[in-house]
Amino acid sequence: MGSSILFIGAGRMAEAVIAGIAADRESPFERITVANKSNQEKRDRLAAEYGVHATDDWLQVIQNHDVIVLAAPPSAHGDLLNAVAPLWKGQLIVTLAAGIDPEYMEARLPAEAPVCWIMPNTAAQIGESMTTFVCGNAVTSAHRPLIEGLLQAIGPAEELTAAQVHELTAVTGSAPAFMYYIASALQEAAAATGISEEQAQRLVVQMMKGSAAMLATGKEPKDLMQQVASPGGSTAEGLHVLETYHVDRIIKQAVEAVNRHAGGNT
Secondary structure, eight states, rough: OOOEEEEEOSSSSHHHHHHHHHOTTOOOEEEEEOOOSSSSHHHHHHHHTTTTTEESOGTTGGGGEEEEESSSOOOGGHHHHHGGGGGHHHHHEEOOOOTTOOHHHHEEEEETTEEEEEEGGGGGTOOOEEEEEEEEETOOOOTHHHEEEHHHHHOOEEEEEHHHHHHHHIIIIIIIHHHHHHHHHHHHHTTTTTOOOOHHHHHHHHHHHHHHHHHHTTHHHHHHHHHHHEEESSHHHHHHHHHHHTHHHHHHHHHHHHHHHHHHOO
């Protein structure tokens, strides 16, 4: 018999993970329940679209599930964990919230409660998330199949230390938004030549897809840049503009801003 999983919260990330699990034919989760008191319409849409169960009172169903996924904002986790603690009956507790590490959860749950901090990105909905995760002290080999079942549905994953996940969330979790920002600017530049917005999108998407595939071969970004940019050529001129405006430094500052904000939310 398969396991059951309860999502407390029905935001974008919860939907992305639910979509990934629902589409995974090898998922160990036979029953998926989503709870969201503040947005009944969203909750009911998820139930209809992904074939999951919905509830507006997770307190009544928590003990009927093997895995509890906390998909609420970081600021809500203190009260949420305090509410979960007296109802805990051996379930694996997972959070998807930035900044909420195992130490934070363990301080608010029974000492023997197994916890896991998973940081996916929204590409989870198509099985292409790059997810980082860290397990708490009470996680045993018996919990690993449940964690692996959740992760395998949403893409590749790397188990790291809590400190590493804190630092890398900006790169694996938030940086996709930076990539979409760049894609939007490139699409606008392409559309300015007179082609349609649809054509501009296809050109940019395939360019980025091909570039990612080249990076996936293991070659260094700088080596690939040199393949494209001949000395004194037009591409080199474009790179010179990026270097003049220190775009690399701006990207690093954006990563630092994400980490500062995430740290302040715990």
